Amino acid sequence: MIFLYLTGFFAFLILALAAANAYFLWVAAGPSIAKTGFSFLTSSDWDPVQGLFGSLPFVYGTLVSSFLALLIATPFGLGISLFLTELAPMKFRDPVAFLVEILAAIPSVVYGLWGIFLLAPFMRVHVDPLLMKLGLPFFKGPSTGLSIFTASIILSIMILPTITAISREVFEAVPNSYRESARALGATSWETILLAVVKPSKVGVLGAIMLAMGRALGETMAVTMVIGNNPQITANLLAAGHSMASVIANEFSEANSDLHVSALAEIGLLLMVITLVLNIVANLLVWATATKFKK
């Protein structure tokens, strides 16, 4: 009985931790919320020296880079997990899954280092000039390699394991009888995948994508190192941008005024609210599919 309450107490601490997270973030952001009010969300001027705090460029940078990263990573992630669960010969499955796991284990600062010295120069010399030839407003020079686009590429590599691992879990939950029925009707491998695997688990896949999005939104170090850290809103993806997490990483320990610290905390609060909503919905979706097949 005592042991029940003891372990229960520690379980309760987790709820308390979550509540404390929210509360202290709110407290830290308080002065900024009181001072800047609604303009914090709508203004795009960020000038701590003048006392101007508008978070729009950071929200923009975070959303655009994460969305782009998803666009790139989703086809790859789903392709890999389908390959692993449905297509690959048994002996390939574990090694490939292991490689993807390593991708997830690499610290983000190492990705950032690789991004600064390899990916960014590679983008500047090889990829960006090609994109500029397309003549689209999204790809305009001159390019330094440090851009929203480079950040998206590095993010897509980092969230690939998340999409792969979770969608793999979801696909594996699909009962084999589904696949057998499709096969019995004469479906090819790909048709079996579409009809019997992807279709019944699409809600879970959506959950996997949203969880990956949550990871991309909160990713700090690698993005900070390659996005260029310039708070501007531009359609040009090859220009330097900034993100919510990276402005906090860059300015928090050097902030001079209390208002500046508080404004950064408010960006953190904003970031947490966005990721929280995303995570809650995503977790519910993944849980719903996982339990659906158990019945």
Place this chain on the structure above:
Amino acid sequence: MDFQTRRLIIDRAMVFLCGAAAVIACIPLGSLLLYVLTQGLHRLDLTFFTHLPTPVGVDGGGMGNAILGTLTLILVASCVGLPVGIMAGIYLSEYGKKNQFAWMVRFTCDVLSGVPSIVTGIVVYTIVVRPMHSFSALAGGIALGFMMIPIVTRTTEELVKMVPHSIREASWALGIPQWQTILAIVVRTAKNGILTGVLLSVARIAGETAPLLFTAFNNQYWPSGLNQPTASLTVQVFTYAISPFKDWQDQAWTGALVLLMLVLSINLGAKLFFKNSRSLLR
């Protein structure tokens, strides 16, 4: 082209694309590992592990203090995160099969593990750094400990759950009370599994940078106490990577190599323990 051949071609093409996705995903991984290895190796020697960083322009120097700092931070984080995580995990697995409270805890865990690490940094800054008026190893460790909790909880739960129910029933049949059954029988059987969870969470936090930037901060000297700012491998790699000096950039690669070896070997250790625990349970 008739319908049947089109079906067949689409099928082959898509199967090929799925395989190609797996191959293409290995390219950045290969490039990264290769570069960290080749760039990192030529500064890797004993001085790197034993010496303090030197000012710009002075040759030599290492990250001894940062390596020690990372180990300190992991230790503090474990003191904060492990008791809560393991106990809560045991609760969820042994007492929380169906009740609402356990469901809430589980859900909170999943949500907490999605909170961006930099946000955890701000929270710890508010509750530890500000009252203490100083960045400190303690604050950094607490931040990392908070991040450990959801990971340890969920893995502990999963792995304690793997202990077959018959073992519990055998213990109850002998008249052993529930709490002793859990501690002496279930937890002992799941020992390797719990260790897997612990190692996985340590591997995760060892590579964290963002929450340390304004909790543990950085330090050019050997750590002198938990209430002092502390260097860490990750923050040091970050600082050196964005510096304009060639020598520091070289050291950043070496730091990254050491960091990578640390994280990957802990992960590998976790895998071995996991295999062990599974074969024990079968």
